[in-house]
Every structure is written in structure tokens, then in C-alpha cells.
Amino acid sequence: MHVRCNWIPALPPYAISAIVYGSIFALMSVSLTLTYITTKVPNFAQGVLVTAGLYTGFALLSINKINPYESLPISFLVGGAIAVAMYVLVLNPLSRRGASVVSLMIATLAVDIVFIGIFGIYSDYLYQAKKVYDAKLFFALTSADFRVLGVDGVVVVAPVALALITALLYLTLTRTRFGLAMRATVENPNLAKIVGVNTESVYLASWFIAGGLAGVAGVFYSFWQGGSPNIGSVLLISMFAGSILGGLKSIYGAVLGGLVVGGSEIVVTTLGAQYIGAWVTAYEPGIPLLVMVITLLVLPGGIASLDWRRLVSGGKK
Amino acid sequence: MVPPLAILGITNWPSFLTSLLALFALYLIITISLNLEMGYAGIPNFGKVLYFMGGAAFSGSVAIRASAWLMNVKGDPVGLDNFIIAGNLTAMLQHNIPDSVILIALTIAIGALVGGVLGYISIFPAIRLREDYLAMLLLGAAAFFQIFLGNYSPIINGTLGIGIPDFFAWAGGYGTLAATLLIAAVALVVYVYAERMVRSPLGRTLRAMRDNEAASEALGKDTVAIRRNVLIIASVITGIAGALYTIYTGDTNPAIYDRVTWTFWPWLMVILGGVASNSGVAIGTFIFVFLLQYINATKYLLQNILPFDVTWLEYLLFGSMLIVILMVRPEGVLKEKPSATMGRSEISEIMGRLEDEPDKGAPEK
Numbered sequence: 001m002h003v004r005c006n007w008i009p010a011l012p013p014y015a016i017s018a019i020v021y022g023s024i025f026a027l028m029s030v031s032l033t034l035t036y037i038t039t040k041v042p043n044f045a046q047g048v049l050v051t052a053g054l055y056t057g058f059a060l061l062s063i064n065k066i067n068p069y070e071s072l073p074i075s076f077l078v079g080g081a082i083a084v085a086m087y088v089l090v091l092n093p094l095s096r097r098g099a100s101v102v103s104l105m106i107a108t109l110a111v112d113i114v115f116i117g118i119f120g121i122y123s124d125y126l127y128q129a130k131k132v133y134d135a136k137l138f139f140a141l142t143s144a145d146f147r148v149l150g151v152d153g154v155v156v157v158a159p160v161a162l163a164l165i166t167a168l169l170y171l172t173l174t175r176t177r178f179g180l181a182m183r184a185t186v187e188n189p190n191l192a193k194i195v196g197v198n199t200e201s202v203y204l205a206s207w208f209i210a211g212g213l214a215g216v217a218g219v220f221y222s223f224w225q226g227g228s229p230n231i232g233s234v235l236l237i238s239m240f241a242g243s244i245l246g247g248l249k250s251i252y253g254a255v256l257g258g259l260v261v262g263g264s265e266i267v268v269t270t271l272g273a274q275y276i277g278a279w280v281t282a283y284e285p286g287i288p289l290l291v292m293v294i295t296l297l298v299l300p301g302g303i304a305s306l307d308w309r310r311l312v313s314g315g316k317k
Numbered sequence: 318m319v320p321p322l323a324i325l326g327i328t329n330w331p332s333f334l335t336s337l338l339a340l341f342a343l344y345l346i347i348t349i350s351l352n353l354e355m356g357y358a359g360i361p362n363f364g365k366v367l368y369f370m371g372g373a374a375f376s377g378s379v380a381i382r383a384s385a386w387l388m389n390v391k392g393d394p395v396g397l398d399n400f401i402i403a404g405n406l407t408a409m410l411q412h413n414i415p416d417s418v419i420l421i422a423l424t425i426a427i428g429a430l431v432g433g434v435l436g437y438i439s440i441f442p443a444i445r446l447r448e449d450y451l452a453m454l455l456l457g458a459a460a461f462f463q464i465f466l467g468n469y470s471p472i473i474n475g476t477l478g479i480g481i482p483d484f485f486a487w488a489g490g491y492g493t494l495a496a497t498l499l500i501a502a503v504a505l506v507v508y509v510y511a512e513r514m515v516r517s518p519l520g521r522t523l524r525a526m527r528d529n530e531a532a533s534e535a536l537g538k539d540t541v542a543i544r545r546n547v548l549i550i551a552s553v554i555t556g557i558a559g560a561l562y563t564i565y566t567g568d569t570n571p572a573i574y575d576r577v578t579w580t581f582w583p584w585l586m587v588i589l590g591g592v593a594s595n596s597g598v599a600i601g602t603f604i605f606v607f608l609l610q611y612i613n614a615t616k617y618l619l620q621n622i623l624p625f626d627v628t629w630l631e632y633l634l635f636g637s638m639l640i641v642i643l644m645v646r647p648e649g650v651l652k653e654k655p656s657a658t659m660g661r662s663e664i665s666e667i668m669g670r671l672e673d674e675p676d677k678g679a680p681e682k
Contacts, residue, residue, distance in 0.1 A: 041449065042449045042452065042453055044452075044456070090640055093644060094643060094644060097644065097647070099643065099647065101448055101449060102355070102361040102448055103643055103647060105361070105363070105448075105449065105452055106584055106588065106639070106643070107639070107640055107643050109363075109581055109584070110581075110585075110636045110637070110639040110640045110643075111636065111640070112636075113577060113581060113632050113635065113636035113639075114632065114633055114636035114637055114640075115636075116577065116629070116632040116636075117629040117630060117631070117632030117633035117634075117636065118629075118633065120625070120626065120628070120629035120632065121625045121626075121629045121633075124624070124625035124626055124629070125624065125625060128624055128625070129624060236456075237453075237456065237457040237460055237461075240453045240456075240457065241457070244450070244453065279468070282464070282467075282468040283464065283465070283468065285460060285461055285464050286461045286464070286465075288457065289454075289457040289458060289460075289461045292453065292454055292457055293454070296442070296446065296450060296454070
């Protein structure tokens with residue numbers, strides 16, 4: 001989807017689309033990174049959280065006529081609650097039993113499969129019992145969006161939300177006791193426990209925030225592109241690409257990584273369609289894969305491993 | 318009309334059992350190869366569907382092109398006339414057993430080749446990356462390959478897919494049975510091969526490598542080369558499974574190759590049966606395939622009661638089943654046994670000889 005915009009004539013429309021799309025993926029990648037740094041396992045059920053937030057907003061709009069922006073806190077809560085349930089019911093018990101990383105990965109895949117069933121049943125229920133006839137595939141919820149400065153609301157809301165959330169996370173991590181406890185737990189859980197940090201509640205809080213952010217990103221995505229019950233697993237690879245590009249361990253890296261992956265999907269396909277041929281658009285899902293491969297080949301530690309000071313000073317120490 | 322008698326909810330037992338055997342044998346080929354990779358060589362392959370898809374799609378494409386060339390049929394065999402051409406070819410091959418057999422062999426060979434090539438490409442990440450990065454990359458690669466097949470029409474006509482001629486048309490009404498027996502025969506060969514491999518010195522090296530890589534390297538084992546070989550062998554086997562599936566179903570379509578059916582279910586079967594135990598994996602595969610087929614054959618009984626599609630319950634059931642197995646019995650139905658070297662009597666005989674005359678038991682120089 002592309003924005004029609006006449007107040008920033010210098011920027012081509014796809015540049016604005018790229019920023020919006022990138023912001024949505026940045027939120028998802030931040031969420032994924034938050035779960036990764038705490039449990040040290042790539043959560044293949046991350047798409048579930050996005051879909052959950054997206055369908056919460058969609059269902060409240062279709063049945064109760066509540067605008068998804070108004071129900072954003074509910075989407076946040078639903079995403080957060082599902083993430084906490086994943087952690088408490090599946091990942092925590094398994095890692096207590098000493099399960100390997102591979103077992104934990106396959107467990108998150110299993111959770112993803114369970115939710116294919118749950119979302120399938122829920123969309124059937126919306127379709128049959130609630131007569132929501134686009135429950136299985138709906139297009140961008142532009143009609144529910146507001147207009148601001150001549151563009152759709154989400155064009156402004158998504159980047160602003162990303163900036164606010166990043167600032168909030170930064171302040172929380174650096175200026176609060178909880179942030180200190182969280183950084184300590186991520187760095188060395190055993191040492192954190194010894195100095196009296198309740199690591200368990202830190203994990204729970206991280207998963208809750210991660211789930212909530214994914215849910216919010218899902219709502220933004222529905223304003224931009226629409227949705228379907230399997231949208232989370234479609235977007236999963238892009239989320240991972242963003243996280244890996246960010247270094248998998250850095251929240252700020254994930255913000256940049258998500259922006260680059262989401263943005264380049266738009267920019268590359270638009271320019272590719274213009275200069276190479278329309279067929280390029282179909283291969284959009286190849287871009288996150290390419291980003292992953294290039295990152296792993298060139299910069300395995302991701303953006304976060306770059307030494308900015310050395311780059312700026314031209315390699316001098 | 319009298320409704321067909323349903324015993325335990327199944328109306329047609331012979332056809333149920335045939336398809337059960339076919340699917341069991343097909344999944345057994347995949348799970349045995351996955352077990353070689355993950356159970357013995359320690360490569361958690363989360364992109365199983367990639368090799369299966371490659372084998373199935375390319376072998377299908379070559380199968381119909383080769384049959385059209387062999388029978389001198391004009392037109393684009395993977396274009397819009399695909400189904401007409403496939404039908405004509407089936408009719409031509411109906412009384413031509415030698416050509417049918419050659420085409421079957423060719424299809425399987427292409428499946429093996431494509432699986433092997435994809436396996437060769439996967440070596441580069443597989444020996445360098447940590448397991449979590451590898452998993453993400455392979456999942457992504459499989460997703461992209463599916464999109465590639467859906468958009469690049471010369472292979473299998475994009476998302477429309479293609480039909481291939483029925484190579485078992487000569488068997489008349491027994492065509493499905495013949496195809497099933499072919500899959501079963503391949504599965505048997507693969508099983509015996511894997512079983513012999515893991516009992517050989519190579520199998521013990523694999524376990525040593527998986528359990529302590531540094532120690533086995535110190536003992537002079539080239540772990541990179543071994544891991545590479547296992548990955549290629551397993552990929553070839555999975556490619557063959559793909560080709561067999563194309564022959565069995567008679568068509569190929571990108572939508573068939575989703576990661577749940579061809580990556581996740583095989584993982585579930587291996588974990589259910591017991592990692593690093595071929596007999597356990599066979600049991601796990603059978604239990605799963607039986608449940609899947611039984612649910613598929615009887616779900617019409619539930620469909621009228623439930624307000625949603627019964628298929629969703631499969632996902633709920635099998636997904637939670639795996640979580641429960643991982644929690645309650647992570648070693649699966651059959652635990653990995655200590656590797657069999659020599660029989661107990663042989664060992665005690667050598668021990669006895671050593672005690673009598675220490676020089677005689679030692680290996681000759």
C-alpha cells in the first residue's frame with residue numbers, strides 16, 4: 001500500500017511507505033529481541049502475538065464498532081497475556097527441566113501450530129456466528145482510520161509510536177530500578193539472583209511487554225495491509241531478519257534492523273518494479289532472507305556489534 | 318440405498334489401510350533422514366520441507382517434460398494445456414510398462430539430485446551457524462523457495478501447479494496399490510541403510526561427535542566432513558521422498574509444501590518416537606500417521622456438530638501433544654540405546670583370552 005501525500009514533495013511516496021512499514025516491523029523486531037534476550041531462544045511463536053493483537057482490534061471493530069486505536073490497550077493486554085502464558089506454561093517449565101535450545105525451539109513451533117488451530121476456530125466463529133464475512137481475509141482498515149495532515153492516521157501514528165516506545169524503553173532500562181534489574185538479569189541471571197533480583201518477575205515483565213508491543217504492531221499492520229489468521233507466520237521471517245540485523249541481543253539494534261528490513265521491502269520492490277519489471281514485487285519475501293544471509297556473512301553480530309566511534313573516527317583509536 | 322457399513326467410523330477399510338501404508342512409508346523416509354541429521358549428526362534441520370519441496374516440484378516438472386519428449390507430444394507440458402497433456406500421456410503409457418518404469422526411475426533420480434543440490438547449498442550455513450541462527454535461516458529459505466515456485470512459472474506453472482502422467486496406469490485398478498508398494502520398498506531400503514549406518518563405525522563416530530565434538534576432533538575425526546556428508550545423504554533421501562509423493566499423488570503444487578506438514582510433523586514424529594533411535598522413530602511415525610489418517614477418515618462424524626472446521630482441532634491436538642511429550646517424556650517412546658558394537662559373548666570371550674594370555678588378545682601388528 002502506498003500513501004498519497006502532497007505536503008512533503010521532496011520525498012517520493014514510497015519513502016514514506018517505507019518509514020511506516022519499517023516502523024511496524026521495528027516494533028515486531030523489538031518484541032522478538034525482548035523475548036530472545038531473556039529466554040535465549042528464538043521464539044517461533046512470535047507471529048502469534050502479532051495476529052492476536054491484530055484480531056483483537058479487528059473483532060472489536062467488526063462486532064462492537066470500537067475503533068482499533070481506542071482498543072489499542074486491549075490489543076496490548078491480549079498480546080501480553082498470551083506471551084506470559086507461553087512463558088509460564090511452556091518455556092519456563094521446559095527450561096526448568098533442562099531442555100536443550102533445540103527442544104525449546106521446537107516447543108515454540110508447537111505453540112505456533114496450536115494457535116493455527118485457535119485462530120482458525122476463532123475466524124470460523126467470527127464468520128459463522130457473528131456474520132463477519134471478511135474474518136478470514138480482510139484488507140487495510142483504512143475506513144476506520146482517521147485522516148491527519150492529508151494522510152491516513154497510521155502513517156503518522158506508527159513512526160511516532162515507535163519513537164515514543166523506543167524512548168520509553170531507553171528511559172526504563174537506564175533510569176529505573178526495574179531497568180537495572182532487567183539488564184542485570186540479561187547479562188548474568190545467576191549473579192542477578194545472588195544480589196537479590198527477582199529474575200522470575202523480570203522475565204515475566206519482559207515477556208508481557210514483548211507480547212504487548214507485538215499486539216500493537218499487529219493493529220498498525222491491520223490499518224496498513226489488512227490481515228488473515230496466518231498473517232503472523234507470514235511476517236515471522238521479516239521479524240527475525242530485523243532482529244538478526246540488529247544483533248539479536250540489542251533492543252536499539254532491533255529498532256534499526258526492523259526499520260531497514262521493512263523499509264527495504266518497500267523500496268526494493270518499488271524500484272525493482274519500476275526499473276526491472278513488475279515480477280520483482282512477487283519476490284518481496286526474499287528480501288528479509290537476503291538481509292539475514294548478508295548479515296550472517298558480513299556482520300554476524302549485527303548492527304549492535306558495530307563500533308560506531310571507530311567508524312566515525314575513520315578507524316583510529 | 319443401504320448406507321455403507323462403518324466399522325469404527327471407517328467405511329472403506331482397504332482404501333484406508335492402503336493410504337495409511339503409503340503415508341507411513343513416505344513419512345518414514347523423511348523422519349529417518351531427519352533422525353540421521355538431528356539425532357546422530359546433531360544438525361537440527363528446521364527446513365525439512367525445503368528438500369522435500371525441491372525434490373517433489375523439480376521431479377514433477379522433469380517427469381512430464383520427459384514423458385512428453387519420449388511420446389512426441391507437442392505443446393507446453395507445464396503450461397495451460399498441462400492437464401490435457403498429462404491425461405493423453407497417461408493413456409499412451411497405459412500399455413507401455415518399460416517406458417513407465419524408466420520414467421519412474423528418472424523421476425526418483427531427479428528428486429534425489431535436487432535434494433542433494435539443496436543439501437549441498439545448506440552445508441555452508443549448517444557447519445558455520447549456531448543452531449538457533451540455522452533454524453531461522455532454514456525456515457526463511459523454505460518459505461522463500463515456496464514463493465519462488467509459486468511465481469516462477471517454467472517449473473510447475475506457478476501457483477496453479479501441474480499434473481503429471483500416471484506412471485502406474487498399466488496396473489489398472491491396482492495403480493494406487495503399486496505406487497504404495499513402491500514407496501514402502503524405498504522406505505524399507507532407507508530404514509535398513511540408516512540402521513546399518515548407525516551401527517557401523519561411522520554411526521558411533523556420529524554419536525561421539527554429537528555428544529562431545531571437541532573430544533572427537535581430538536581423536537582425529539574430521540567433524541566438518543562427516544556433518545557435511547550426513548546432511549547431503551539426508552537431503553538426497555528427503556528429495557527422493559518428494560519425488561515419490563509427486564508420483565503417488567500425480568500432481569505438484571506449491572501450496573502442498575507448507576512447513577507444518579513437512580517440517581513440523583516429521584519433527585513431532587521423531588520426538589514422539591525417540592531421538593537417535595531408528596526403531597523408535599518408526600514407532601513414532603506410525604502412531605502419528607495412524608492418528609492423522611484416522612482423524613481425517615472419521616472427522617465427518619464431528620463436522621455436523623461443531624460450528625467450525627474440524628481440521629483446526631488437528632493443529633490444536635498435535636501441537637499440544639508435542640508440548641506434553643517434551644515435558645513428560647522428552648526421550649520419546651524408545652530411548653536411545655548404547656551403541657551396539659560386538660555381542661556380549663564375543664566381548665567376554667576376548668576378555669577371557671586376555672586374562673589367560675595377555676599377548677593373544679591384543680590386535681596383531
